[in-house]
Amino acid sequence: MKRKGVKKVIIISIASFITLIFLALAAILLTGGLFQSQTYLQPWDKSYANRFKDPRIRLAAYGLLAANGHNMQPWIIKLDKNDPNTFYLFADANRMSPQADPEARQLMVTQGTFLDYVAVAGRSIGYPATISLFPGGTYNEQQLAQSMSAKPVAKITLKRAKPQQSPLFNAIYIPDTNRETYKSAKLTAAQIDALETLSENKFETKIYQDKADVKKLGKFALNSVKIEAGTRRVMDEAEAIFRANESQKNKKRYGFSFEGQGTSGFRLYFMQGLITLFPSLNNTKASSDLMIQSTQAAIDHTPAYAMISSDDNSRASQVKSGMIYSRLTLTAASLGLAVQPVSQALEEYPEMNKQYTGIHRSYAPKGQTIQMLVRIGTPTKTVPQSMRRDVMELVHN
Structure with a gap:
């Protein structure tokens, strides 16, 4: 009789534990906005x-x-x-x-x-x-x-x-940025030609996929992300526009969110719920570490980079470079490719000066301004809008 009683208590305890886990999970998902409109x-x-x-x-x-x-x-x-x-x-x-x-x-x-x-x-x-x-x-x-x-x-x-x-x-209608890993296959000659012909007078669009360039540009990209992640005022600026859940995203429909990191499905609502219930999880160190880790994973799976440079750095040239960049993202998508900007080395605050000078010395020796640096390749996953x-x-x- 005692054994049956103990067995019954154990079964009830397990059932109670499972129920608590289910209720906790449901609470997290609901807090994250599982059933809210987008x-x-x-x-x-x-x-x-x-x-x-x-x-x-x-x-x-x-x-x-x-x-x-x-x-x-x-x-x-x-x-x-x-x-x-x-x-x-x-x-x-x-x-x-x-x-x-x-x-x-x-x-x-x-x-x-x-x-x-x-x-x-x-x-x-x-x-x-x-x-x-x-x-x-x-x-x-x-x-x-x-x-x-x-x-x-x-x-x-x-x-x-x-x-x-x-x-x-x-x-x-295809998201312009895909931070996921890319396939190892290099771009074809036809793909490179379609992208590099976007160059115009005083503007150059160049694809780099030689092993040495991929390694060198990847190093610039990763080192500059580490610097950004370690620059508190820059990270604070980014954290101020992070939207942790569906309610925040509906209220202020700009800035950063988990979608931008490629998170979707139930995992999205789970992460949003956790951050909403426990905001301390989204501290500066956690954000910095995640930023570096995700960049490292992306760089390790990047077959090529695209670079847009202009002969000068006038306001008109900056705008024109953006027009060329949009044409690059749209052309890449139409060719089955994805892109992700990794342009931190091009930012102009003091901590980034060494990276900025280094990449320009290596890839803009004639005094051009590099306006965009992006990784490019065949995506392994689609990403949310x-x-x-x-x-x-x-x-x-």
Whole structure:
């Protein structure tokens, strides 16, 4: 009788333990937002842009999906009140990243990524765009923020034409950044040719996949990430825009989240729930260690790098480099390739100076400015789409 009683107690205890585990797991998943709507993903819906009758807003909705620094989406759209075919793009000075991007170079590159998505989408839906950079003149660098608010980056003028479908348009809906491992296979001659022909006068797009270059560029990428991870003010800036769960992502639809690290499915909600319930898990050291570890894994599985350089570092060249970068991401996606920026070595704060000087000495000996460095290859996994704001948040009077 005693043995039966003990056995019964053990069974009850195990059942209770399993129930507690189940309830704890359920609590974590619910806290992480398992059943919450994801309004921050609405702009990725292929019907989203068509909700807007004004073709200028419709094209801005496509531009919204472009790659952008720190996922800050620093774009302002102003519609011309006198011309229904014209609108202006302004850089949003309130969305600068002064610690990681003190010269606002990445912010300007981000303006270019938006413009090229607009150009690709415009041709595809029958509203080809003529883009004029800095129609009001370039910025006053001594009063940069005020100048950004006063002077547009670009004037975009539309005209009606027959739609011209392109695989680049379909690639707009593929996430621009894939941080997962890539297959070891090198790029084919045809793939390299398609990417390097994106070069233009005073701008070069170059693919590096020789063993020595891959090792050297990987070292620059990893060392610069270690420096960034160890620079507290830069990491604090990034942590301030980290969205830990679905509620935060729906409320502030920009910045970083677990999706950006390639996390999806139940694991996403589990991680979000843990961080929400135990915020101390997401401390600076943990974030830095994860950043370094994930970069190391990515670098170890990178067959090639792409680099975009310009002859000068003017604001117009920065924007144009961003346009070329968007064309590179779209072309790569249409070829079955994926990319991930690893451009920390190009950042202009003091701690990064040695890496910045080193990579330019090695790969820009004629005084060019390297605007983008990205790893490129055939992806082993697809990655989730990242947060995007509602396009009407970009439209200012």
